[in-house]
Amino acid sequence: METTPPLLVLLLHGLLGLSMALSVHGKVGENTNLTRESFPPGFVFGTASSAYQVEGNANKYGRGPCIWDTFLMHPGTTPDNATANVTVDEYHRYMDDVDNMVRVGFDAYRFSISWSRIFPSGVGKINKDGVDYYHRLIDYMLANKITPYVVLHHFDLPQVLQDQYNGWLSPRIVYVLCSLA
Ligand SMILES: *[C@@H]1O[C@H](CO)[C@@H](O)[C@H](O)[C@H]1NC(C)=O
Protein backbone atom coordinates (compact mmCIF):
# COMPACT_ATOMS: atom_id res chain seq x y z
CA MET A 1 0.00 0.00 0.00
CA GLU A 2 1.14 3.50 -0.84
CA THR A 3 1.90 5.24 2.42
CA THR A 4 3.48 8.54 1.36
CA PRO A 5 1.18 11.15 2.85
CA PRO A 6 -0.05 13.56 0.17
CA LEU A 7 0.58 16.38 2.64
CA LEU A 8 4.25 15.50 2.67
CA VAL A 9 4.40 15.51 -1.10
CA LEU A 10 2.88 18.96 -1.28
CA LEU A 11 5.24 20.09 1.44
CA LEU A 12 8.15 18.84 -0.66
CA HIS A 13 6.82 20.77 -3.64
CA GLY A 14 6.75 23.83 -1.43
CA LEU A 15 10.26 23.31 -0.10
CA LEU A 16 11.61 22.69 -3.57
CA GLY A 17 9.97 25.88 -4.79
CA LEU A 18 11.38 27.81 -1.84
CA SER A 19 14.92 26.52 -2.30
CA MET A 20 14.77 27.28 -6.01
CA ALA A 21 13.57 30.77 -5.20
CA LEU A 22 16.43 31.13 -2.72
CA SER A 23 19.13 29.99 -5.10
CA VAL A 24 17.88 31.93 -8.10
CA HIS A 25 16.58 35.11 -6.57
CA GLY A 26 18.54 35.78 -3.40
CA LYS A 27 17.33 35.89 0.17
CA VAL A 28 13.69 35.56 1.14
CA GLY A 29 12.17 38.99 1.60
CA GLU A 30 14.82 40.77 -0.46
CA ASN A 31 13.33 43.07 -3.08
CA THR A 32 14.25 41.40 -6.36
CA ASN A 33 11.69 43.25 -8.49
CA LEU A 34 10.46 39.88 -9.70
CA THR A 35 7.35 40.14 -11.89
CA ARG A 36 5.45 37.86 -14.25
CA GLU A 37 7.52 39.34 -17.06
CA SER A 38 10.62 37.88 -15.41
CA PHE A 39 9.36 34.45 -16.54
CA PRO A 40 9.32 33.09 -20.10
CA PRO A 41 6.13 33.44 -22.17
CA GLY A 42 3.73 30.60 -21.48
CA PHE A 43 4.99 30.01 -17.94
CA VAL A 44 1.99 28.79 -15.96
CA PHE A 45 1.43 29.95 -12.41
CA GLY A 46 -0.77 27.59 -10.50
CA THR A 47 -1.58 25.83 -7.31
CA ALA A 48 -2.17 22.19 -6.50
CA SER A 49 -3.99 19.78 -4.23
CA SER A 50 -4.97 16.16 -3.91
CA ALA A 51 -8.60 15.06 -3.68
CA TYR A 52 -8.19 13.26 -0.39
CA GLN A 53 -6.58 16.28 1.23
CA VAL A 54 -9.11 18.90 0.27
CA GLU A 55 -12.50 17.49 -0.69
CA GLY A 56 -13.62 16.25 2.68
CA ASN A 57 -16.88 14.28 2.69
CA ALA A 58 -14.92 11.06 2.31
CA ASN A 59 -17.89 8.95 3.33
CA LYS A 60 -20.54 11.04 1.63
CA TYR A 61 -22.26 11.56 -1.73
CA GLY A 62 -21.72 8.00 -2.84
CA ARG A 63 -17.93 7.96 -2.59
CA GLY A 64 -16.48 4.50 -2.00
CA PRO A 65 -13.62 3.82 0.45
CA CYS A 66 -10.02 4.19 -0.69
CA ILE A 67 -6.79 2.88 0.80
CA TRP A 68 -6.32 6.11 2.76
CA ASP A 69 -9.63 5.62 4.56
CA THR A 70 -8.42 2.19 5.64
CA PHE A 71 -5.00 3.49 6.62
CA LEU A 72 -6.49 6.22 8.82
CA MET A 73 -8.65 3.73 10.69
CA HIS A 74 -5.55 2.89 12.72
CA PRO A 75 -5.45 5.44 15.55
CA GLY A 76 -2.21 7.37 15.77
CA THR A 77 -1.58 7.39 12.01
CA THR A 78 -2.13 11.14 11.74
CA PRO A 79 -1.72 13.99 14.22
CA ASP A 80 -4.92 14.34 16.28
CA ASN A 81 -6.21 11.21 14.53
CA ALA A 82 -7.33 13.48 11.69
CA THR A 83 -9.55 12.04 8.97
CA ALA A 84 -10.74 13.20 5.55
CA ASN A 85 -14.29 13.62 6.79
CA VAL A 86 -14.15 17.41 6.63
CA THR A 87 -10.68 18.79 5.64
CA VAL A 88 -11.14 22.19 3.94
CA ASP A 89 -14.42 20.94 2.47
CA GLU A 90 -13.63 21.82 -1.13
CA TYR A 91 -16.54 19.62 -2.12
CA HIS A 92 -18.82 22.41 -0.91
CA ARG A 93 -16.44 25.38 -0.89
CA TYR A 94 -14.85 25.01 -4.33
CA MET A 95 -16.14 28.42 -5.37
CA ASP A 96 -14.31 30.11 -2.48
CA ASP A 97 -11.17 28.20 -3.41
CA VAL A 98 -11.35 29.18 -7.08
CA ASP A 99 -12.17 32.79 -6.15
CA ASN A 100 -9.00 32.83 -4.06
CA MET A 101 -6.98 31.48 -6.99
CA VAL A 102 -8.27 34.34 -9.12
CA ARG A 103 -7.44 36.83 -6.37
CA VAL A 104 -3.87 35.53 -6.07
CA GLY A 105 -3.43 35.64 -9.84
CA PHE A 106 -3.06 31.97 -10.65
CA ASP A 107 -3.55 30.64 -14.18
CA ALA A 108 -4.15 27.00 -13.33
CA TYR A 109 -5.25 24.60 -10.65
CA ARG A 110 -3.86 21.09 -10.59
CA PHE A 111 -6.27 18.92 -8.64
CA SER A 112 -6.90 15.20 -8.55
CA ILE A 113 -10.02 13.18 -9.13
CA SER A 114 -10.99 10.81 -6.38
CA TRP A 115 -11.25 7.52 -8.22
CA SER A 116 -13.65 6.05 -5.66
CA ARG A 117 -15.90 9.09 -5.95
CA ILE A 118 -16.41 8.26 -9.63
CA PHE A 119 -16.25 4.47 -9.31
CA PRO A 120 -17.11 3.57 -5.69
CA SER A 121 -16.24 -0.05 -6.48
CA GLY A 122 -13.15 0.74 -8.52
CA VAL A 123 -14.82 -0.20 -11.81
CA GLY A 124 -18.33 -0.58 -13.18
CA LYS A 125 -21.13 1.51 -11.79
CA ILE A 126 -20.54 5.27 -11.92
CA ASN A 127 -21.51 7.51 -9.01
CA LYS A 128 -23.35 10.39 -10.65
CA ASP A 129 -22.90 12.69 -7.62
CA GLY A 130 -19.14 12.40 -8.07
CA VAL A 131 -19.24 13.17 -11.78
CA ASP A 132 -21.54 16.13 -11.12
CA TYR A 133 -19.15 17.49 -8.49
CA TYR A 134 -16.18 17.56 -10.89
CA HIS A 135 -18.39 19.16 -13.55
CA ARG A 136 -19.33 21.93 -11.11
CA LEU A 137 -15.71 22.47 -10.12
CA ILE A 138 -14.35 22.49 -13.69
CA ASP A 139 -17.18 24.66 -15.04
CA TYR A 140 -16.55 27.22 -12.31
CA MET A 141 -12.81 27.18 -12.97
CA LEU A 142 -13.32 27.70 -16.71
CA ALA A 143 -15.79 30.53 -16.06
CA ASN A 144 -13.02 32.17 -14.00
CA LYS A 145 -10.24 31.46 -16.50
CA ILE A 146 -8.45 29.00 -14.24
CA THR A 147 -7.14 26.14 -16.38
CA PRO A 148 -7.83 22.66 -14.95
CA TYR A 149 -4.81 20.34 -14.75
CA VAL A 150 -6.41 17.06 -13.84
CA VAL A 151 -4.56 14.23 -12.13
CA LEU A 152 -6.32 10.90 -12.34
CA HIS A 153 -4.74 9.28 -9.34
CA HIS A 154 -3.09 10.79 -6.29
CA PHE A 155 -2.48 7.90 -3.89
CA ASP A 156 -6.18 7.26 -3.17
CA LEU A 157 -6.73 3.87 -4.79
CA PRO A 158 -10.20 2.40 -4.28
CA GLN A 159 -9.89 -0.09 -1.42
CA VAL A 160 -11.73 -2.74 -3.39
CA LEU A 161 -8.95 -2.85 -6.03
CA GLN A 162 -6.34 -3.19 -3.31
CA ASP A 163 -8.30 -6.09 -1.83
CA GLN A 164 -8.96 -7.81 -5.14
CA TYR A 165 -5.48 -7.84 -6.63
CA ASN A 166 -3.08 -5.69 -4.62
CA GLY A 167 -3.76 -2.57 -6.62
CA TRP A 168 -0.68 -1.23 -8.34
CA LEU A 169 1.20 -4.48 -7.84
CA SER A 170 -1.01 -6.08 -10.49
CA PRO A 171 -0.92 -5.33 -14.24
CA ARG A 172 -4.74 -5.49 -14.16
CA ILE A 173 -4.69 -1.98 -12.72
CA VAL A 174 -3.77 -0.64 -16.16
CA TYR A 175 -7.12 -1.66 -17.62
CA VAL A 176 -9.20 -0.22 -14.82
CA LEU A 177 -7.22 3.02 -14.87
CA CYS A 178 -7.98 3.25 -18.59
CA SER A 179 -11.68 2.94 -17.82
CA LEU A 180 -11.37 5.79 -15.32
CA ALA A 181 -9.54 7.92 -17.88
C1 LIG B 1 14.25 47.39 -8.23
O1 LIG B 1 13.90 48.44 -9.13
C2 LIG B 1 14.29 49.72 -8.69
C3 LIG B 1 13.72 50.77 -9.68
O2 LIG B 1 14.07 50.40 -10.98
C4 LIG B 1 15.81 49.79 -8.54
O3 LIG B 1 16.19 51.07 -8.04
C5 LIG B 1 16.25 48.73 -7.55
O4 LIG B 1 17.66 48.69 -7.50
C6 LIG B 1 15.74 47.36 -7.98
N1 LIG B 1 16.05 46.38 -6.94
C7 LIG B 1 16.64 45.23 -7.19
C8 LIG B 1 16.91 44.34 -6.02
O5 LIG B 1 16.98 44.90 -8.31
Ligand SMILES: *[C@@H]1O[C@H](CO)[C@@H](O)[C@H](O)[C@H]1NC(C)=O
Ligand atom coordinates in the same frame (compact mmCIF):
# COMPACT_ATOMS: atom_id res chain seq x y z
C1 LIG C 1 -5.94 8.90 18.80
O1 LIG C 1 -6.71 7.74 19.02
C2 LIG C 1 -6.15 6.88 20.02
C3 LIG C 1 -6.99 5.61 20.08
O2 LIG C 1 -8.34 5.90 20.15
C4 LIG C 1 -6.08 7.61 21.34
O3 LIG C 1 -5.47 6.79 22.32
C5 LIG C 1 -5.26 8.88 21.17
O4 LIG C 1 -5.29 9.63 22.38
C6 LIG C 1 -5.81 9.73 20.06
N1 LIG C 1 -4.94 10.87 19.83
C7 LIG C 1 -5.37 12.11 19.83
C8 LIG C 1 -4.34 13.16 19.64
O5 LIG C 1 -6.55 12.40 19.98
Ligand SMILES: *[C@@H]1O[C@H](CO)[C@@H](O)[C@H](O)[C@H]1NC(C)=O
Ligand atom coordinates in the same frame (compact mmCIF):
# COMPACT_ATOMS: atom_id res chain seq x y z
C1 LIG D 1 -15.51 10.08 10.03
O1 LIG D 1 -16.61 9.47 9.40
C2 LIG D 1 -16.75 8.09 9.73
C3 LIG D 1 -17.89 7.54 8.90
O2 LIG D 1 -18.98 8.36 8.88
C4 LIG D 1 -17.01 7.94 11.21
O3 LIG D 1 -17.08 6.58 11.55
C5 LIG D 1 -15.87 8.59 11.99
O4 LIG D 1 -16.17 8.58 13.36
C6 LIG D 1 -15.66 10.03 11.53
N1 LIG D 1 -14.47 10.55 12.17
C7 LIG D 1 -14.44 11.75 12.75
C8 LIG D 1 -13.14 12.14 13.36
O5 LIG D 1 -15.40 12.49 12.75
